[in-house]
Amino acid sequence: MSDKPRGIGAGLFGKESGTSYEVYLNLTPLMDVMSNLLFFLLASFGATMVAIMPTTVPTVSSGESAPNDDKKEDAVNVTMRADASGITLKCESDTIAPDLLKDMGGKIPRVGGQYDYKQITTVLNNIKQKYRASKSVVVVPDDNVPYEVVVKLLDAARDTRLIDTRNAILFPDVVLSGIATHDAEGNLLK
Amino acid sequence: MSGGGGDGEYDVNINLTALLDILTNLLFFLMVGFMSSKASMELDGGMQLPTSTAQLEPKKAVQVTVARKELRVEKEVIANLRDGKVVAAKTQEGKIEPLLQRLQQVRKDKNVTGPEADILFVLCDKDTPYGLLRRVMMTAAEAGYPKFRMAVLMQ
Numbered sequence: 001m002s003d004k005p006r007g008i009g010a011g012l013f014g015k016e017s018g019t020s021y022e023v024y025l026n027l028t029p030l031m032d033v034m035s036n037l038l039f040f041l042l043a044s045f046g047a048t049m050v051a052i053m054p055t056t057v058p059t060v061s062s063g064e065s066a067p068n069d070d071k072k073e074d075a076v077n078v079t080m081r082a083d084a085s086g087i088t089l090k091c092e093s094d095t096i097a098p099d100l101l102k103d104m105g106g107k108i109p110r111v112g113g114q115y116d117y118k119q120i121t122t123v124l125n126n127i128k129q130k131y132r133a134s135k136s137v138v139v140v141p142d143d144n145v146p147y148e149v150v151v152k153l154l155d156a157a158r159d160t161r162l163i164d165t166r167n168a169i170l171f172p173d174v175v176l177s178g179i180a181t182h183d184a185e186g187n188l189l190k
Numbered sequence: 191m192s193g194g195g196g197d198g199e200y201d202v203n204i205n206l207t208a209l210l211d212i213l214t215n216l217l218f219f220l221m222v223g224f225m226s227s228k229a230s231m232e233l234d235g236g237m238q239l240p241t242s243t244a245q246l247e248p249k250k251a252v253q254v255t256v257a258r259k260e261l262r263v264e265k266e267v268i269a270n271l272r273d274g275k276v277v278a279a280k281t282q283e284g285k286i287e288p289l290l291q292r293l294q295q296v297r298k299d300k301n302v303t304g305p306e307a308d309i310l311f312v313l314c315d316k317d318t319p320y321g322l323l324r325r326v327m328m329t330a331a332e333a334g335y336p337k338f339r340m341a342v343l344m345q
Contacts, residue, residue, distance in 0.1 A: 050342070051341075052244065146319060
C-alpha cells in the first residue's frame with residue numbers, strides 16, 4: 001500500500017468528489033425508542049426475579065427400619081403448629097428423652113395480630129445450637145392461614161436471616177403437614 | 191436554541207452518541223438476561239406471588255397454578271375457584287378429582303424418569319388459604335408428585 005497521503009475527497013478507491021459533507025445524525029428518536037424499551041425491560045426484569053422453596057409432604061413407610069449400629073448425633077424434629085392464637089413449637093426425638101425436650105418448645109403468641117417471626121427464629125436457633133444435627137421442621141398451618149404467612153413461617157424456620165446478618169442455616173428440610181391421606185399401600189391415615 | 195444574555199443565537203448540538211452507546215449495552219444485557227430465565231412462567235393479571243428470602247433458582251417442572259379464580263395445570267384450566275374453594279368440581283376425601291386425573295395423564299404422557307419425575311412447580315397466589323393449597327398438594331401427591339417447588343418472589 002502506498003504511503004502517499006490522500007487529499008480532500010479522495011477515497012480509498014480513487015477520487016470520489018471534490019466536496020466534503022459533515023452529516024449530523026438526529027439520534028433523538030432512536031434514543032426515545034431505546035429509553036422506552038429499557039424502562040419496559042427493567043420493569044419486567046424486576047417482576048420475574050422468581051426463586052423456589054423446596055418442600056415435601058410426609059411419607060409413610062410400612063417396613064421396619066434397618067438397625068443402624070453407627071453412633072448418630074442427637075437430632076430433634078420440630079413441629080410448628082400455626083393457629084389463630086399463635087405458634088406452638090414441639091420437639092421430638094428418637095434418641096433424646098422427652099423430659100429433656102419439654103422446655104425447648106412452647107407457645108409464641110401473636111403480636112399486633114401477626115405471628116412473631118423473629119421470636120420463632122430465636123427459639124429455633126436455640127434448639128439448633130443445642131442439637132446441631134437437627135434438620136427437619138414440620139409446619140402445620142390452619143386451613144385459613146394465607147399462603148403468604150405460610151411462606152414467612154418457612155422463611156423463619158429455614159435460616160437466621162431475621163435475627164442475624166451472618167445468616168446461619170437452621171432447618172433446611174421443610175415438610176408441610178396435613179397433606180398425606182393415605183400410606184404407601186393406599187390405606188387411609190387416621 | 192436561544193441563549194440568554196446576548197443578541198446572538200447559538201445552535202447547540204448535544205452529542206448523544208455516547209449515551210446511546212450505554213443505553214444499547216444496557217438494553218442487550220437486559221434482553222439476554224430476560225431470555226435466559228430458566229423457567230418461564232405466566233402470571234395472571236391479578237395474581238401475586240408471596241415474597242421470600244429463598245435464593246434457589248427455578249427449574250423447569252410440571253407447573254400447577256393456583257390463581258385467584260382458577261386452577262391450572264400447565265396452561266389448561268382444570269377448575270374454577272371462588273373464595274378459596276373449588277367450584278363445580280368433583281371432590282373425594284379432600285382430593286380434587288379433575289386435578290388428579292389431569293396430573294396422572296401428564297405423568298403418563300411425559301414419562302419422565304429420575305429425581306425430577308416426582309417434582310411439581312407450584313405457582314400460588316399469596317392470599318390463597320392454606321386449606322386449598324393443602325388439597326392441591328394432597329391431590330398432587332396422590333398423582334405421584336410428592337415434592338414441590340413453591341414459586342416465590344425474591345425479597
